Amino acid sequence: MTEAVRTGSSRLKVLRRVARTIRGLLHQKMFLAGIIIVGTLIIIGVFAPWVSPYPDQGAGQTANTSCPTSAAGICPPSWQHLFGTEQTGRDIMSRIFFGIRTSITISVLVVMLAVVIGLAVGLTAGYFGGLIDEALMRVTDIWLSFPHLILALVIVAVLGPGFNDILIALGATWWPGFARLARAQALEIRNRPYVIVAKAGGVGSRSIIGRHILPNAISPLLVLISVDLGAVILAEASLSFLGLGIRPPTADLGVMIAESANQITTAWWYALFPGLFLTLLVIGFNLVGDTIRDRLDPKLRVDLGMIDVGKLTGRSGRRL
Amino acid sequence: MSVLISVKSLRKYFPVSGLPFAKKQYVKAVDDVSFDIEKNTVFGLVGESGSGKSTLGMSMIRIIKPTSGTVLMDGVDVSTLRGRERAKWSSQLSYVYQNPVSSLDPTWTVEQSVSEPLAAAHVPQGERKDMVLQSLASVGLQDYFLEKFPHELSGGQSQRVAIARALVRRPKFMILDEPTSALDVSIQAQLLNLMMDLQREYGLTYFYISHDLNVVGRVCDRIAVMYMGKVVEIADAWDLFSSPMHPYTQALISTTRFKSSNFLGFRLTGEPPSPRNPPTGCHFNTRCPYATSICFQEEPKLLVAKGDHAVACHNLELVAQGKIQVPQNFQPVSAGGNRPQGQVD
Amino acid sequence: MSDNAELLKVTDLSLDYYTSQGITHALNGVDLSLKRSQILGIVGESGSGKSTLAYALTRLVPRNAVYRSGEVLFDGMSMLDLSEKELRGIRGKRISMVFQDPTTSLNPLFKVKDQIGRVLELHQGMSRAEARRAASGFLSAVELPDPDQVLDSYPFQLSGGMQQRAMIAMALSTRPDLIIADEPTSAVDATIQVQILELLSRLRREHEFSMLFITHSLDVVSAVCDSIMVMYAGNVVETGTVSEIFSSPKHPYTQALFSSIPRPRKSADEEKTLATIPGSPPDPRSLPSGCKFHPRCPYAFERCRTEDPAFRFVEPGHGVACHLY
Numbered sequence: 001m002t003e004a005v006r007t008g009s010s011r012l013k014v015l016r017r018v019a020r021t022i023r024g025l026l027h028q029k030m031f032l033a034g035i036i037i038v039g040t041l042i043i044i045g046v047f048a049p050w051v052s053p054y055p056d057q058g059a060g061q062t063a064n065t066s067c068p069t070s071a072a073g074i075c076p077p078s079w080q081h082l083f084g085t086e087q088t089g090r091d092i093m094s095r096i097f098f099g100i101r102t103s104i105t106i107s108v109l110v111v112m113l114a115v116v117i118g119l120a121v122g123l124t125a126g127y128f129g130g131l132i133d134e135a136l137m138r139v140t141d142i143w144l145s146f147p148h149l150i151l152a153l154v155i156v157a158v159l160g161p162g163f164n165d166i167l168i169a170l171g172a173t174w175w176p177g178f179a180r181l182a183r184a185q186a187l188e189i190r191n192r193p194y195v196i197v198a199k200a201g202g203v204g205s206r207s208i209i210g211r212h213i214l215p216n217a218i219s220p221l222l223v224l225i226s227v228d229l230g231a232v233i234l235a236e237a238s239l240s241f242l243g244l245g246i247r248p249p250t251a252d253l254g255v256m257i258a259e260s261a262n263q264i265t266t267a268w269w270y271a272l273f274p275g276l277f278l279t280l281l282v283i284g285f286n287l288v289g290d291t292i293r294d295r296l297d298p299k300l301r302v303d304l305g306m307i308d309v310g311k312l313t314g315r316s317g318r319r320l
Numbered sequence: 321m322s323v324l325i326s327v328k329s330l331r332k333y334f335p336v337s338g339l340p341f342a343k344k345q346y347v348k349a350v351d352d353v354s355f356d357i358e359k360n361t362v363f364g365l366v367g368e369s370g371s372g373k374s375t376l377g378m379s380m381i382r383i384i385k386p387t388s389g390t391v392l393m394d395g396v397d398v399s400t401l402r403g404r405e406r407a408k409w410s411s412q413l414s415y416v417y418q419n420p421v422s423s424l425d426p427t428w429t430v431e432q433s434v435s436e437p438l439a440a441a442h443v444p445q446g447e448r449k450d451m452v453l454q455s456l457a458s459v460g461l462q463d464y465f466l467e468k469f470p471h472e473l474s475g476g477q478s479q480r481v482a483i484a485r486a487l488v489r490r491p492k493f494m495i496l497d498e499p500t501s502a503l504d505v506s507i508q509a510q511l512l513n514l515m516m517d518l519q520r521e522y523g524l525t526y527f528y529i530s531h532d533l534n535v536v537g538r539v540c541d542r543i544a545v546m547y548m549g550k551v552v553e554i555a556d557a558w559d560l561f562s563s564p565m566h567p568y569t570q571a572l573i574s575t576t577r578f579k580s581s582n583f584l585g586f587r588l589t590g591e592p593p594s595p596r597n598p599p600t601g602c603h604f605n606t607r608c609p610y611a612t613s614i615c616f617q618e619e620p621k622l623l624v625a626k627g628d629h630a631v632a633c634h635n636l637e638l639v640a641q642g643k644i645q646v647p648q649n650f651q652p653v654s655a656g657g658n659r660p661q662g663q664v665d
Numbered sequence: 666m667s668d669n670a671e672l673l674k675v676t677d678l679s680l681d682y683y684t685s686q687g688i689t690h691a692l693n694g695v696d697l698s699l700k701r702s703q704i705l706g707i708v709g710e711s712g713s714g715k716s717t718l719a720y721a722l723t724r725l726v727p728r729n730a731v732y733r734s735g736e737v738l739f740d741g742m743s744m745l746d747l748s749e750k751e752l753r754g755i756r757g758k759r760i761s762m763v764f765q766d767p768t769t770s771l772n773p774l775f776k777v778k779d780q781i782g783r784v785l786e787l788h789q790g791m792s793r794a795e796a797r798r799a800a801s802g803f804l805s806a807v808e809l810p811d812p813d814q815v816l817d818s819y820p821f822q823l824s825g826g827m828q829q830r831a832m833i834a835m836a837l838s839t840r841p842d843l844i845i846a847d848e849p850t851s852a853v854d855a856t857i858q859v860q861i862l863e864l865l866s867r868l869r870r871e872h873e874f875s876m877l878f879i880t881h882s883l884d885v886v887s888a889v890c891d892s893i894m895v896m897y898a899g900n901v902v903e904t905g906t907v908s909e910i911f912s913s914p915k916h917p918y919t920q921a922l923f924s925s926i927p928r929p930r931k932s933a934d935e936e937k938t939l940a941t942i943p944g945s946p947p948d949p950r951s952l953p954s955g956c957k958f959h960p961r962c963p964y965a966f967e968r969c970r971t972e973d974p975a976f977r978f979v980e981p982g983h984g985v986a987c988h989l990y
Contacts, residue, residue, distance in 0.1 A: 193423040194433075197485075200383045202410040203440045215427040368854035369825070474945055475711075504710040504946065505881060509925035509939040516937045531855065537929025539937050561929045575855040576884075576929060588856045590810075591824050 034287025041281055045101035048094075077269050084269040086259065092270065096277050098251035103281065106166060107232040111225055113171035118178025123209050123217065125179070126186025137183070144176040148235060156244045166245050170232055181224055185217035192216075223292055230285030237278055253278045324493060324525050325357040325380070330389035332372075332379045336596060347595045349375040350386070351549035354622070357542075359492075362519060362526040364540030364557070366533055366572065370595055371546040373529045377495045380527070381413050393493070411441050414486035418498035420478035424470040430456075431466040434485045441489060455484040458521075459514060476507040480514070487518065495527045500535065512539055533576045537561055542628075545569050548595060548603040551622055555629035565631045567608050602634065610635050671738075672842055672875050673699040673722070678735030680714075680721050689949045691717040693899040693957075695735070696976060701842070704869060704876040706890035706907070708883060708922075712946045714899040715879045719845050722877075723756050740842065758788045761836035765848035767828035771820040778816035781835045788839045803834040808864060826857035833865070837872065845877045850885060862889045883926060887911060892982075895919050898947050898957040901976060905983035915985045917962045918942075956988065964989060 077084045083092040125136040143151075155169035186209075189195060195212050239245035240254030253274045260270035332350040349372040357363045367373040378384040380391050382398060390397050393409065401409050414437070417423040424433050434452045443451070456465060459480040470478055479499060486494055496515070500508040516539055519526055530536050536543055537557060544554040545566065553566040564570045571588045588607045593599055599606055601616040608615065614634045622632040675697035682689040692714045699705050709715040720726055722737055722744060737744040739760065744752070756762075764770040772780060778797060781804075785796040797816065804812035807830040820828055829849060836844050846865075850858040866889050869876060878890055886893050886907060893910050895903040895918065903916040914920045924940040944961040947953055953960050959969040968988050976986040 193417045193419065194425040196383055197415055197417060197423055198436060198440075200381060200410070200415050201437045201440050202407050203436065207439075211428075212425055216425070368856065476945055505922060506710060506925055506942040507945060509927070509941040512927065513938050513941060532927075533855070534929060535927045538927040538939070541933075556933070558930055558932050558935075562931075571856055575859050588860070591826055591857070592854075 034284050034291060037280055037284030038288055041100055041277070041284060042104060044097050045104045048097040048101040076267075083273045084267070086256070086267075086270055092256070092273055095251040095256060096253065096274055099253040099256060099274065100277060100281065102250065102252050103233045103236060103278075106163075106170070106236050107229050109167055110170040110174060110232045110236075111228050113167065114174035114228070115178050115221070115225060117171070117175040118180075119182050119214070119221075121175070122179035122182025122184075123186045123213055126183035127190050127205065127209050127213060129187075133183075136179075140176045140179045143172070144180070146173070148173040149238065152235065152239060153242075153244060156239065166236060166239060169239075170235060173235075174228060174232065177228070178221065178224065181220055182217060185220065186213050189213050189216050223289055226285055226289030226292055230282040230289070233278070233285070234282055322359050323356045324359045324394060325527070326392040326395075327356070327380060328354050328390050328392070330354070330376070330379060330391065331387045332375055332384060333387045345596060348549045348598070349595070350379060352389075353546075353549075353551050354389075355544055355551065355554055357493075357525060357527065359525055360519075360523050361541040362516075362528055362539055364528045364530065364536040364543040365546060366530060366536050366543060367546035368531055368592070370548070370592060372549040373531075373546050374497055376546070377415075377497050377527060377529050381410075381415060381495060383415065407441070411437070411489045412491050413493040413495070414489070414491045416479075416482055416486050416494065416496045416499050419502050420475055420482050420499075421470060421502075423482050424478060426470050428469075429466065430461075430468050430470075430473075430481050433470075433481060434488055437485060437489045451488055452484075455488040456481075458487065458518060459484045474507075475503050476511060479503065479511055483511075483515065483518070487522070490522065491524070493525045493527070495529070497529045498531070501530070501532065508535075515539070533572055537576065545572070548592065548598055550603065550619075550632065552604065552633070553629075553631045554622070559627075559629055563629075565625055565629070565636060566604075566633050567610055568604055602632075670701070671698050672701050672703075672740060673697065673877075674736075674738040675722070676736045676738075678718070678721065678737060679733040680717060680726070681731050681733050682727070683729045683731065684950075687950045690952060691730075691899055691949060692721060694976075695896075695899075695901050697894065697901070699843070699875050699877065701875055702869065702873045703892065704865075704878055704890045706878045706880060706886035706893045707896060708880060708886055708893060709896035710881060710946050712898060712949050713896040714949075715896050716847055717899075718896070719762075719847050719877060719879050722845065723760055723762075724752055725756070725762075757784065758839045759841050760843045760845065761839060761841040763829075763832050763836045763844060763846040763849045766852050767825065767832050768820070768852075770832060771828055773820055776817060776819055777823075777831055781816075781831065781838060784835055785838055800834070800838065803838045804831065806837065806868065807831070807834045808860075809834070825853050826861065829853055829857075829861060830864070833861070833868075837868065837874075840872065841874055843875045843877065845879075847879045848881070849878075851880070851882070858885070859888075865889055883911075883923065895922070898952055899949065900957055900973075900986060902958065902987070903983075903985050909980075909983050915979065915983070915990060916958075916987050917964055917989075918958050921963075956986075 075085045083096065086092055086095070121136050121140060125133040125140075151173045152166075152169040155172060156165055159165040159168065190213065195208060198208055198212060236245060237252075237254035237257070240252045241258045243258065245252065245254060256274040257271065257278070260267065260274070264271045330350055330353045331348070333346040333348050336345040336347055351372075353376060355363075365373050365376065375384060379386040382391075390399065392398070393412070396409075398409060424430075428436075431449070431452055434455055435448045438448045438451060452466070453463060456462070461477065461480055461484065465473075465477075465481070470481075473481065483499075499515070500511050503511065512535065515526070518524065528536060528540055537560075540557045542555070543557050543560050544551050545560075545568065546552065547568050553560065553564070553569045560569065561573060564573050568588075590607050593603070593606055599616070601614070601618055602608070602611070602620050605611045605615045612634065618634070620632045620634045622630050623636075624630045625636055675695060678692055678695040678697075679690070680692040682691055695714070695718060697705075697718075707715045707718065717726075721730075721732070722739075724744060724747075732745055735745075739755070742755075744755075747755075771777075778800060781800045782793065782796040785791050785799055786793065789796075789799075791799065800816060801812045804815055809815050809827060809830050815823065815827065815831065820831075823831065829852075833849070836846075850861055853861065862885065865876070868874075878886070880886060890907055892904065892906045894901055895910075895916065897918050903910065903914065903919050910919065911923075914923055921940070921942045925942060927939055930937070942961050947957060947960075955971045956962070956965070956969045956974050959965040962969065966988070972988070974986045974988045976984055977990065978984040979990045
């Protein structure tokens, strides 16, 4: 960055650099933390078959003889099984990795489904208004009025547990949130001058919605997406915990937590590690979502990129 | 000289939601407005906030649907057109909005924004880029602007892009709604020159809406003055300034005197009335220094005073009956229309 | 203090904003002198620093602003050295501000009587009843009909012109020495603007306050100001009385500004074209070297590129910062 004006003393230069780094760091810490957590977990999940020590959902030879405390296969952490094994002798660490894979897969698919449906419904309702808006919003309200979990329970109870059914159940409960948000955005954007000019110029509704409204409506949706990813993971785990989701032998964090529930005192490792990773996953997504939101907000404010010099010197508008 | 646009008795009323059983109330944003715009001219519409000028502009090209009245373009009633005819009509006009930054989609590049009207008109893909480049060149923007986004442009540049977009389909008629109000004085001068050059070069017809009488007085050939939804005076530009007849016009023009003394102009008293509750009779009667009893009973019609100069004011009628003194050059009125076909009687 | 003493004296004021994209030099060596009962108009385009100057005088600046140099003396007190507490005693009381958009400066949630009354209670220590009476008086002073009804209204129930008058009443109510007005009539229609400007002139004669009137409009300046200061890119380029500057502007920017203002034509034959200044105001983050106007100046020569012209008085009361003089 060049400066055409004479700089003042060297104090000025130091101040400037310090101020800038502080601001940069502050911003990145949370984001970095979130990204690292989520990134690592995603990599683990995607590459689970290659990263896990016991690729076959944790099944494999165990040295049963090395844990004399229980007759069943539950063994505490050891060098062969870093997180121990569960009752059928399968390696917990591998199962956790596969469980992460399941959670992330379901979460991403569910959110994608919810976004697609939500955008379609919300943008259409918001843009056209009138009867279309009324009709679509009544439908949305009905869906929205059911508590997430209850609705998912009902759907799963009807369709039976299983991967696809969970997708449908969770997707059905999550789309209204996106629809609401998309509609609010559409309502505001359709009055903006560039939309009006486009309409006056004879551009068709579909084109306007797809090329003007959608790109401009995205940013709040991004925040919702990243936050919802974490929430869906939790919901899926809850369903599995209740026995309505994924069934063993498929690895799943919720299932593992359920199975470990009544053995917390004796097999602490079985309850601890799955829970720990589940928490990490959700926190990671939330951190990313929060920082995305903070990053987008300041962009909209006029005072973009300001450095809080006052924080350094203790007063506003201070002299040098 | 031929007429390009003919507005007849245009009305736009906005319903005001009140109690369920109360009488329906309306805000008469545009109330029975008629005028003609000739080809290749710059027609100005002046009014203050709340006068309805923006609503009038948007009603003329049907961004807002008028409540009643017709708009003829080249003799054709726009509302009767459908389908392909309608598309062809809409390609002949364009609209430039006041705030340049918000009239461009922030997620679109300059190239995309300027070529949007071409896409809507189904111009073949291959031809579009050249037309865009030509349009940009005519507003003084070089090739490298194609990939820029609106937030990378200054106010003046953004407005040039908006104008390039408005021109790209070679329209006949352009509505410019306060195109320079949001810009610095020095940039405004550049843009005004540009718009006038383009008008001359491409034979365009402009409808220039503004509250700034100085600008309108400079660039327009003919001016209509609007107050509370009605056109109160309409005349050729220099005629309006040298002999304004309606008291409101006189007050407005005296705010434009530009000199270094402390002359503040013919001062209107009071505030404009609320558009929901306009006064009975002439809407200007609450602030008019010449108001007489008839001004509180009847709304004056827009009638020809002399030549191409029409006014809506009772006092001028009263002159014809010999009851009030007014400026010379006044001839008896003829009812109906503001532009006589032949001689005034 | 004698009547001719300077109420406000600003010397070599420079202000920077620190942003992640670089340092913005908002003000560069600004000098200003304001006497009692004087109305000074500060004219400039965007980036000129005129609004920044207004807020900088009372330290109403964002956290990333740094006063690089200069002094601000208000009635002998150095504004840049006062504590926040002392500043609060001056702001609103001895120095009032009137802002451009009354819809954003009046709190929509409170009735007018609560806003103007509170100012009086706070700074003058009046009781509620006393404050209401005084407020009513000020509202009629700004020519608002039926002041009692205005007091009991919310801002949105008033028109733009009435809101602006209420703002002026609030600014007057503490009987300040100085009123800083930042584009107070830009958001208001021309016919109302005329009324408000005349009102301000009259009030100044009655109450004898000084005023800094920031605007982009030379018409407004000619209507209400005694003297004028023209700013460009953070520098003062010309100062003088209104009649002097309007009749013989010396700085090329001032001259160009005058000739580029649209004026109605006198006949069908008169040219529509306006004289223009090529280019646009510079980005405050990367200002040109030497005289900041040189890239757009028709008279620029070598020295203009390298040396920033000093501000000098070429005639009594008329100062310019330009190498031509």
